[in-house]
Amino acid sequence: MEYRERVVDGLLARHLVDSAVVVLEGPRGAGASRAAGRVAARTWRLDIDDYARQFVDMAPHLLLEPGGAPGPVLFDEWQEIPRTLARVLSSVDAAPGQVLLAGSETPTEADELLASGAVARVQIRPMSLWESGHSTGAVSLAALFAGNDVDLTAPAPTLDPHQLFERMVVGGWPGLEGLGETKARRWLREYLLILVRDDFPTRGVRRTPDDLRRFLGVLAAGVGTEQKLSAVARDLAAATSTRTPRAETVAEYLTVLRRLLLLEDVPAWTPQLTSAAALRRTPRRFFVDPSFGLAALGLSSAALRRNLTAAAQHFEGLVLRDLRTYADPLGGVVHHLRDNNGRTVDFVVVLPDGSWGGVAVRMNPAGIDDAAKELLWLAGRVDVSVTGQHPAAFMLVVTGAGLVEVRDDGVLVAPVASLRP
Template sequence: MRYRSRVVDEDLRQRLSSTGAVVIEGPKACGKTATARNIAASEVLLDIDENARQAVAIDPRLVLEGATPRLIDEWQIEPSIWNHIRRSVDERDQPGQFILTGSAVPADDITRHTGAGRLTRLRLRPMTLFELERSTGALSLADLLNSSRPACPDPGLTIQELVELIAAGGWPGHLRLTLKQALRANRDYLEEIRRVDISRVDGVRRDPDKVGRLLRSLARNTGTYASATGMAEDVGGITVQTVLEYLASLERLMIIEDQPAWAPHLRSRSRLRSMPRRQFVDPSLAVAALRTSPEGLLKDINLLGFLFESLVVRDLRVYAQAMDAEILQYRDSTGLEVDAIMYCADGRWAAFEIKLGTGMVEQGAASLLKFADRVDTDKCGSPSLLAVITGAGYGYFRDDGVAVIPITALKP
């Protein structure tokens, strides 16, 4: 298969031009190795090369020799190599020496000798609709934040096609699969997580049955503010402490990525809520955990709405990262919520409501305007963009200043 360009490609090149090593982190099967190989000059694959693992045990420097940038794939399998890479970067004193990839965050003691100034971390997530070539790219998020007014025709993706994209997910390996095969692969992926990976990541045995029940609870609560206590009750036969431990392990495997709360200065006396929103790194994992299908999703519009939000948050996270920004969410004591807040390092911010159907645009716009009126713009600045992101329809700019953006027309 040809390499599909990723949004992080340019970021990776820039980081290699200024830093000794780049650590690409992300869940299994999101395309880390292919992305690194696209720019690497040599490689060693620790997950499949037994000779390389033996060499690390004898002298880790042996596997570091090679044309640069040199890819060290799944480096956390031999974590002792971390300090040798760090020292090698110091000795060579040149940028672009190594690309490390890993599908699990190692224990803190492994990287206690930090790579500050030597290594930089780059997050890779499953592919966006634009990377999957299912978005026309008619609207640029960067341009919209710079006051561009959206105007584009309906991209033409049907609701059935959109639901299939949610169920299949943004996994590069699925590009060659049928939908049925992709659904099976996602279920197998979670099966491996619950039976093997979640125990291996900590070195602590986890009960596969309880992990499976927790994954289903997470799936049912995708896009909500479910607490560990609530999930313990939902799962049954499991303590709150065990839920917290399992969640921490799933975070280290990077298959869940909760959406933090934004805490702006407000004009009103509303109290902010700090609970994160529960999210899988890709909505297809929620579909797999529930063992449902596109047909099943079309019969449960409420669940489908939450999973569509999850898909949009996935894409926004990728696009925001390219702009040195993060994706947050907002909720206050009056019940006012905003699905996604994009907060940039330079202080600019944008707010998004996510609505699967175009019939909900009016409601979304009203919520955004109400929210914007509560934010103390003297301290936070005025929003660079207020937008309702939809599953279909035209892209346009409303008279009240709210943009309407079909997700199938969006690019970074």
């Protein structure tokens, strides 16, 4: 299959210039191995290569010769061998671009090193609509932060609502390109089967595969919400007809999904506002790709057409996936905002220098007016007199279809299939 350029390619190139060791993390099937392999001079597969598995444990320096070609040495699926990261770090000097590690899990024993700044970390997610060729790219996130005008003459996206639902169900998994929805759903069912039959049990979770499937369904039904652990536990008990599990047990399940890079919380943004209402600090919970939650619920694109409430809920996950991908080159982090009076802004993209932009998500264009009011409320409440706080760089409503336009109140409206980095 021909390689599609990924946003992460530029991030890898940038970090390999600055760092001796770069870690590329992403869920199984997101394309980490292929993206890393394109820039590697030599690749060691720690999941299947017995020679490499032996020497990375005993003498990792013997594996660090690039083999004549320029580029780093890649240790693929590095999490398969304990302490790989520590051993590699002890075997390199400060020269940049020596080692690249790609993996589909964040091992517990590497947490301290990964958080220490000793390595550069890069995240890869399933492909955004821009990467898969389904976005016109008329609206650039980087250009919005730079204050550049949007080209309002760009043609409307050709992705119609039916195709949009299909993209949500199929997801951005590179291996599913061109397979169609039926085959994609079969692949995702197999992914879920491996997860509940193998991944959870090998990480100490002792529940039946059927119970774990129901757990994933409970999470999927509440995707995008601020579900408390106790609420997940109650819903799981109702779904399995068993006693309510402890909140600590649910937390253990969630930890497994996070370590497998399948679950990404959206942290709350807590700027200083001129409003007296307190801001909530509870994160919102999303899967790394909307297809995962839809597979857990068994929903097809036809089912989404019959259930527009569910469609809108998981559409928000699609927008989030793409926003995170487009924000990564800027060092941006996607947050959400909610106050105790019930005021909400779906997403807020915040850059390292404090610049920010508000994003409201409305699959149905009929909700644009209300979304614009939410964004204007936030833009008027952030206290710019506080050191380090900036006015909004942009206010954006992301829709499922339509044209790119700037409203009279300054709010930009753009379909998700018009966005790019």
